[in-house]
Amino acid sequence: MSKPLLKIESVCKMYPGNVLALNNINIKVSNSEIIAILGPSGSGKSTLIRTILGLTTLNEGNIYFRSKNYKDKNFNIIRNSIATIYQNFNLVSRSSIIKNIILGDIAKVSSWRLLFNIWPKKTQNKAINIIKEVGLRDIDYNKRVENLSGGQQQRVGIARALIGSPDIILADEPVSSLDPQTAKDILNLIRETAKKNKISVLCSLHQIDFAKIFADRIIGMKEGKILFDKPAKKLLKLDLDKLYK
Amino acid sequence: MLTDSKKLKPPFNYKTIILVLIIVFIIIFSAQRVGIPEIVDRLYEVSLDIIGVKETSRINDGLSRIFNEMWPPVIETKKDINLILNFDSSNLPFYSFIENQKVQLYETNIETLELESREEEVLFLVEPFGYLKVVIIKIIESIEIAFWSSFIALIISIPLAYYSAKNYAPNKIIYYLCRSIVSALRAVPELISVLFMVLAFGFGPAAGIMALGLHSAGFLGKFFAEDIENADKGSQDALKALGASKWRVLKEAVLPQVMPQYVAYILYILDRNLRMATVIGLVGGGGIGQELKGRFDLFEYGHVTTIILVIFIVVFIFDQISAKLRNKLIGNSS
Numbered sequence: 001m002s003k004p005l006l007k008i009e010s011v012c013k014m015y016p017g018n019v020l021a022l023n024n025i026n027i028k029v030s031n032s033e034i035i036a037i038l039g040p041s042g043s044g045k046s047t048l049i050r051t052i053l054g055l056t057t058l059n060e061g062n063i064y065f066r067s068k069n070y071k072d073k074n075f076n077i078i079r080n081s082i083a084t085i086y087q088n089f090n091l092v093s094r095s096s097i098i099k100n101i102i103l104g105d106i107a108k109v110s111s112w113r114l115l116f117n118i119w120p121k122k123t124q125n126k127a128i129n130i131i132k133e134v135g136l137r138d139i140d141y142n143k144r145v146e147n148l149s150g151g152q153q154q155r156v157g158i159a160r161a162l163i164g165s166p167d168i169i170l171a172d173e174p175v176s177s178l179d180p181q182t183a184k185d186i187l188n189l190i191r192e193t194a195k196k197n198k199i200s201v202l203c204s205l206h207q208i209d210f211a212k213i214f215a216d217r218i219i220g221m222k223e224g225k226i227l228f229d230k231p232a233k234k235l236l237k238l239d240l241d242k243l244y245k
Numbered sequence: 246m247l248t249d250s251k252k253l254k255p256p257f258n259y260k261t262i263i264l265v266l267i268i269v270f271i272i273i274f275s276a277q278r279v280g281i282p283e284i285v286d287r288l289y290e291v292s293l294d295i296i297g298v299k300e301t302s303r304i305n306d307g308l309s310r311i312f313n314e315m316w317p318p319v320i321e322t323k324k325d326i327n328l329i330l331n332f333d334s335s336n337l338p339f340y341s342f343i344e345n346q347k348v349q350l351y352e353t354n355i356e357t358l359e360l361e362s363r364e365e366e367v368l369f370l371v372e373p374f375g376y377l378k379v380v381i382i383k384i385i386e387s388i389e390i391a392f393w394s395s396f397i398a399l400i401i402s403i404p405l406a407y408y409s410a411k412n413y414a415p416n417k418i419i420y421y422l423c424r425s426i427v428s429a430l431r432a433v434p435e436l437i438s439v440l441f442m443v444l445a446f447g448f449g450p451a452a453g454i455m456a457l458g459l460h461s462a463g464f465l466g467k468f469f470a471e472d473i474e475n476a477d478k479g480s481q482d483a484l485k486a487l488g489a490s491k492w493r494v495l496k497e498a499v500l501p502q503v504m505p506q507y508v509a510y511i512l513y514i515l516d517r518n519l520r521m522a523t524v525i526g527l528v529g530g531g532g533i534g535q536e537l538k539g540r541f542d543l544f545e546y547g548h549v550t551t552i553i554l555v556i557f558i559v560v561f562i563f564d565q566i567s568a569k570l571r572n573k574l575i576g577n578s579s
Contacts, residue, residue: 053486079488090479094501103497107488114493164487 003067004028005200006052006168011061013047013224021047023224025061029168029200034191036215036232037204040244044224045204046087049172052202053084079107083161085171085190085203089153091160093146097136100145100156101127104163123163130159134189151182158189162197169194171203175210183207187214208240311546318554319547322375326368341372376548380536380555384523387532388559390453391519397458398465398514405462406469413473413491427470430463435521436528443529453530457521461514468510472503505574512567519563523556 006029013022021044029035037045050056052063054070062069065078083104084090091100105123106114113119131141134155139148145156154174161169171190175183187210194201205211211218212232220227220243228239276282287304294302326332326343334343348367353360372378405423407413414420439456446452473495480498489497526534533552540548 055482055486082486084483084486086479086483088479090483092480092498092501093477094504095497103484104487106484106493106497111493114496160483 002030004064005031005033005066006202007062007064007067008048008052009062009064011048011051011063012059013044013051013056014059020224022051022058025224025226027202027219027226027229029202031167032195032198032200033217034194034201034215035203035217035219036211037202037219037221038206038208038211038240038243039204039221042223043221045221046172047224048221049084049170049202049204052170053082054078080164081167083164083166083169085154085157085161085169085174087173087176089145089150089157091145091153091156094144096142097131097139097145097148097156098124098127098141101130101159101163104160108164127159127163130162133162133193134159149182150178151186154178154182154186155189158186158193162193165197166199168200168202171201173204173206176206183210190214314544314546315550317547318550319545320374320377320551322372322379323369326370329370332370337370338372340374341370344369344371376551377555380533380552383533383536383552384555384559386450387522387526387534388519390450390457390522390525390530390532391515393450393454394457394461394518394522395511395515397454398461398518399511401458401462402465402469405466406473407495409466409470410473413495423466424470427463427466430459431467432463433460435460435525435530439525439528439530448529448531448535450531453522453525453532456525456530457518461518465510465514469503469507472506473499476502508574509571512571516564516567520560523560 006027008025008027011022011025012020014020023044025044025048027035037048039045047056051058064070065081068077070077092103095103102119102123105119109119109123128141131137131139136152136155136159139152145153148156157174169190174190175186178186190201190203191214193199203215205214212235215232217230218232218235219229220239222243227242230239287302290299290302291304293299294305323344326334337343345366346369347364349362350365351360351362405427408415408419408423409427411420414423435456438459439452442452442456446455476499480502481494484494484498522530523533523537526532526536527538529535533556537549537552540546540552
């Protein structure tokens with residue numbers, strides 16, 4: 001069996017007041033694998049994603065990316081390989097569509113280019129191609145994202161995640177603020193682009209039906225613990241009962 | 246039986262009543278100390294005067310002495326040509342003329358030691374808008390003071406704001422140090438700091454610029470820092486997760502959010518500095534205030550009226566322009 005792309009090993013995270021948000025979490029993510037994390041509110045899904053991204057420090061355990069441990073603030077080894085899609089899109093609302101997408105490459109551009117807002121032509125062209133890929137072909141690229149619908153904003157978020165050609169995308173409830181049809185379209189888009197570009201996806205979700213269609217594998221989390229981790233096709237009603245009761 | 250936590254809280258209790266009584270007591274005590282009853286008394290008196298019940302009032306007496314002399318405003322200048330150095334009648338200033346006027350001259354008779362008056366014809370150089378020109382030049386100086394002081398405030402406040410923002414300060418020592426500087430700058434009013442600046446930079450606009458600049462740097466530093474702290478965290482987190490350094494996050498996620506508000510603050514400070522630039526001249530800070538103080542001390546109230554009218558017009562126009570710009574900028578962000 002090939003080495004996992006991302007390996008989360010015995011991870012624990014405790015918040016002030018002795019709240020155990022993550023309790024001995026072990027997950028392996030393989031290349032091009034799409035994983036959905038299901039669980040009720042407060043189960044630790046978002047904390048897990050924030051921990052992988054290094055936005056919150058973990059108390060115990062290790063996280064390996066391509067067999068390299070990046071626990072000790074050595075997050076640079078993952079920056080170019082991991083991209084994120086957020087529940088509230090986390091876009092710069094007053095900036096344009098194309099600017100938001102280009103910002104996906106913010107760590108790679110030189111300081112003087114950033115200071116004078118001169119982005120490499122290559123990045124700009126890539127952004128334009130990705131805009132078309134995520135279904136925003138007919139929109140004015142210079143429109144501010146605050147003037148877009150929720151679905152369109154999430155498409156911009158996906159485009160921003162794709163521009164850095166990541167190996168893995170972490171998605172934190174990417175469709176929970178969207179209507180069902182738009183949510184379905186967005187998940188389809190994530191799945192299609194991930195499969196096409198051979199990107200792994202670790203996505204927290206609320207909607208069981210969507211998770212079954214979207215993911216190759218489903219992990220159930222409750223109160224910071226993993227209750228089950230199995231292929232989407234083998235998910236049983238009993239598993240879901242354990243998760244939501 | 247319902248416990249306290251399950252009951253609807255009453256709108257007031259004995260604590261509220263005690264608090265209200267304390268506040269009323271403080272108000273009455275303080276009002277006596279600062280002369281509020283006298284203000285009420287005098288306003289009552291003047292209102293009786295206005296409706297004709299009373300013939301006179303202290304407010305009316307006090308103000309009418311000045312108001313009678315304030316109108317009409319003086320906009321011309323009239324100078325005795327004998328007092329003008331190298332006067333050349335063939336080369337008069339633009340839009341001016343020479344006027345022959347009879348004036349009463351007083352002289353002491355050496356033999357009788359009595360003051361005698363005689364009438365003499367004197368030639369005057371009259372510039373119909375001469376004084377208005379002087380006032381306009383002075384108000385332009387005040388506008389310049391406002392611009393430069395706002396510019397200096399901006400330059401000082403940018404690094405102060407960055408290090409006074411909790412989420413960007415490199416450590417707590419720098420954070421508290423910069424916060425203290427920002428508070429100290431705000432705490433000293435311009436009218437006080439200009440006294441020190443006059444000692445450092447001498448009388449004139451430089452002292453005014455520095456006094457206004459330092460004070461408004463305190464305001465801008467505080468406003469800017471608070472906006473940086475309160476900017477939407479989502480986009481900042483997203484860029485941080487992409488590996489962006491602090492300043493990159495500030496430039497690309499924070500600045501686009503706060504920029505309209507920043508421009509509005511700068512316009513407000515400019516507007517405020519323009520109003521204050523007219524005042525600090527009274528204590529040596531240059532600009533129109535200095536002219537106003539001079540004319541007031543010479544009891545030339547007609548000139549004072551001209552100055553006040555010009556200040557009013559300029560401040561009003563600027564206020565309108567900055568309000569429109571502010572609305573436009575903040576409107577765009579919605």
